[in-house]
Each structure stands twice: as C-alpha cells, then as structure tokens.
Amino acid sequence: MRRIRWNTPLVTALTGLGLITLLGIVAPFLAEEEATALSGAARAHASSEHWLGTDALGRDVLARTLVATRLTLEMTLAATAIAAVTGILLGAGVWVSGRRVRELGLRLIDVMISYPALILALVIATVLGTGPTASVLAIGLGGAPAFARLTANMAASVAQRDFVTQARLMGVPPYRVLVRHLLPNVAGPLLVLLSVAFANVLVALSGLSFLGVGVQTPDYDWGSLLNSGLASLHTNPAEAIGPAVAITVTGVLAGFVGDGLAAALDPRAGRAKVAAARPVVTAPSHRAPGEALVTVDGLAVVLPDGTRLVDDVSFHVMPGEIVGLVGESGSGKSLTAMSVARLLPEGLAAHAAELTLDDLDLAAPGTDPKRLATEIGVVFQDPSSSFNPALRMSGQLSETLRVHQGVRGAEADRRAIEALERVRIKEPARVMKQYPHELSGGMRQRAMIASALLPGPRLIVADEPTTALDVTVQAEVLDVLKDINRRRGTSVLLISHDIGVVGTVCHRIVVMYAGRVVEELSAADLRAGRVRHPYTRALLAASPRLRDTGTGDRAPLATIPGRPPAPAARPSGCAFAARCPVVLDTICATERPRLIDDVACHAVRQEVQAE
C-alpha cells in the first residue's frame, strides 16, 4: 500500500474519534453511579444539576449518554469487523475459485448488495432474536456484501495486471497470489470502505436499538437512549439531544476519516500536473541564437532535499525545427521537457537562467495559462490513459478550443474533424462519436496529436509518443509528427530513449546522461556516425536502425555495461566514467566535463587539443 499523505480532515477526524474512544473507556468508571442513580425527578428539564435533564426513571441523561459510549463503540467495532472479515474472505474466496463458482459467487454478491443492508439485518435479527450479540451479528453480516464486492472487483482489476499474470504463469498458488499481490493492492480502497462502513454500522445499530429490537434493558446504547428520549420529545427535547448528537458526531467523524483516507491514498494528489515552481533566474550563461523559439539555459530540476535530478541543461529549439532529447531511462529527458511545458510533478522545482518560448517567459510566476495551453501542445507516452474513457472523443478533442478560445458547437466539431484528418484518421466524423476504447492504440495516439494541434500551438512536446505502440504503428505516428512539422512549421521537442527514432525524425539531437547534456549534434552527423561522446557512440552501437545506415557496420549489437548512477549518488567527476571505454586516469574521476563545442568529455577535449 502507498504511504499515507496525512491531511487536515484526516488528522482532525482521527483525533476526534480518538477522544470519543477515550471517553468510552473512562466514562463507565466516572459516571456509572450517576447514570443509574434514581433522582426522584422523572423527565426533569435541563438544569445545572442535570444538563440534559432526566429520563422516565429520573436518571441523568448526560451521564447515561456518556456511559453508553462504550457499549455503542464496542458493538460498532465488532459489527464492522464482522462485515469486513466476512466480506473480504467472501470476495477473495470468490476470486480464488474456479470460473463457475466465481460467476455464481459474484451474482450472489450482486443480489445481496441490491438488498438494503438494514432490511437484511432486520431479517437476520428476527431469526437470531433481540440483544446486543444478535444485533452485532445481523448488522455485521448485512454489511459484508459491500466488502465482498469491493474485494472481488478490485482483485479482478488487479488480476489483469502484468505482475499477477506473471506470478500465475510461474505457478504461484492462487492464495499466495492473493496475499502477496492482490490484497496489498486493494488495501487502500478497503481502508476507505472500512471507515465509511463504521459510520453506517453505527447508524444501523442505533436504528435497531431505536426500533426496540437491539439492545434491551438493563443494557443501553445510544440507540436505546434515543428511543426513550422519543417519548418526551415534545415536553423535554433535551433528553433526545445527547444520544442524537453522539451518533451524529461519531458518524460524521468516521465519514471524514473515509474522505481523508481517500484523499491521502489518491496517487494523483502527489503527482498532479501543476505548474512548475517558480524558476529562480540566475545570470545567463548559454547563448541560444536570437530567433530561437525555445531557449533553455542552465536548467536544474531539484528535489526538496536539494538533489539535482536535472542539472545545468541548456539547448534551444528553432522555429520549425524538430529537436530530439535522447538518453537512457532516468537521464532526465522527461523532467527537462516537462519543465518547458510547465508540467513538472508536484514537489519538484525548476531553476533556470532562461526558460522561454519566444517572448513567453516560462520562468515568470504568473505565466498566462491560456497562452501556455494554446502555444504548447503536449503528447504523452500512453495513448490509453490520455483520454477519459467515459467521454466521447468529440468533447475531449475540442476541450482546449472551448475552454481557452471560446469556440463551441458546430465550429468546434468542424475544427476537431479537420485536425483528425490532418493526422490521417479515416472517417473522422465517426471517430468523433466513438469512445477512446473503440480506437486502436495508434489511432488514439494520432487523436492525441490532433488534440494537441487544435489550438494551433507553436511547439509540440512529445514525451516518448511511440513507446507504448508496436513498431509499424510507431512509424505512422512519427510520420504524422514529421508531416505536421513540414506543413505547419510547428516545432517539436521529441523525447525518446531510442536514438534510432530521433535520428530518423529530428533535425537536431540533444543527448542526455545522468541529468546533463553530454552531446548536441545534427541528425546528419548522427546518421553518418559522426558522433564524439563515448556515450552517444555506445547508444549508436546499440541501435540497429542507425548503426546499419550510418556506418554500414554489421557487427552484433553492443550493450552498454553497467547502469547510470542514481541522482543522489552521482559522482563529482564525469557520471559516465564508470562505464566509459575511453576513461582517463584522474581527470574523469575528479572533474565534471563541461559542454564545450557541443560535447562534454575530457577524452574528446584531449584529442582535440592534441590535433
């Protein structure tokens, strides 16, 4: 389960419930005597002696409400535990069973769910009789179907995931798959349901006691106190107030715990696509050509603890140019590109001497969101998660037009259809009426490009747009990007771990390693094999597409030994030194190479100086 991100409603509600539990523990010791003492004044009004008045036998209502806290909480906890344990076992059992039993079990759970829990509990209570034990069993069993359905449904959705399939293929027994892989992944939603169920169980148990089929005299819980208060509701309303307030406050606090947990466990809360933290402008060091569309100078992306994930990155993108950012996983390509699009994950800060798109200062605190949304289009890696599965394509495609340009109705549809045609989607009018899942992966990615194109951006940031697609579809999508660049002059910042892809699509390539730029070169040089940095050489040797066209070399593909260092463990010298075939004795270990003449390598520098 993910780590819980504590939030104010969650902490407040848990503190409140903690105090009520404490009250439940101590109240019987402190107020038991007063709660059972007969004062002689039956149904007395609220007074300084009896703050909530007295009941029909003259007993203090406030003291009885406080003492009833323990039994009420014990019963609520027990019934919630029964509901959760029975439900989870039922849901998990259904999932572990064979297909037929599973189908039957799921239908049975559906039937039980459609039957209101309180009615189910009343039926069970009628069979079991009255009293606390019967109530707890009835309400506990009545609440079990909700847990069963959540467990079974969540387990079914997690069961489709690759790691579960792999565990099953490896012959791991179903119950082990359940305990090791499934339950930990559904624990979050179950925890949320648990707190909501606690509130429901409290109300249901109080309801049974209120109806007279729950706790019986001489025992009393909040529900039975409410029942006795009802008799004098018109003459002495204070008598009903104590238990009513207790039930409401406890139920609401439990509900807040559920709400707080849902927010605390929501993965999107931590990785919200929000604007980057305000970059701090330092003295400019890198000079991009004056007419550059995008200028990135001295960019650093920093964690709150000061770790630099991306460090001193500078490059530019000219109007109408396709620039590729290439490097292994973790080299900092996405963070660099997302800094340009101002879509850094929450918690990361971008600092740069200059970060601009033409005259738009991407470093300025209040960059106009309308200009950002219309001038930069973003295409993400996974086309299956780029669109909302519950909405038709038409509404989603024209969203930016509607929100930022006020274009609506037939005009928005017409422009969306035009954009779909531009990305070579056949029958665009029909596609507009379809849902995302009805399109193939390649179509979805082209539709994503169409959506990014709609507001007429000057730059498209495409973050590994073809990684999730198969090879033939990859080529189609890359072709579409090239075509848009050619026809409309839209600049593209293309992120890829595949040097073959950037070599065939881009005009210029920026090679990144361990958060820094190690080489910048033209596509022509790359294709001809005129690369200088040993890391770029290694990437090229590992790429079948470019190595064969560039050098004619037919030797087996090379792999790059070792792994890039983690951001916090980057050495003070060259980060590639440990894997470098041409590493120099001292300097590479001690001094970080600077980007000079488009390459950051001590060995290359020495060679140049020797010539």
Ligand SMILES: Nc1ncnc2c1ncn2[C@@H]1O[C@H](COP(=O)(O)OP(=O)(O)OP(=O)(O)O)[C@@H](O)[C@H]1O
């Ligand atoms: N939100 C984050 N919090 C902490 N570290 C992060 C975060 N996002 C990325 N990183 C780390 O920053 C480094 C660079 O990440 P980035 O996603 O830019 O790499 P990348 O080159 O795009 O790799 P990939 O191709 O795998 O996406 C990696 O070491 C990554 O683990």
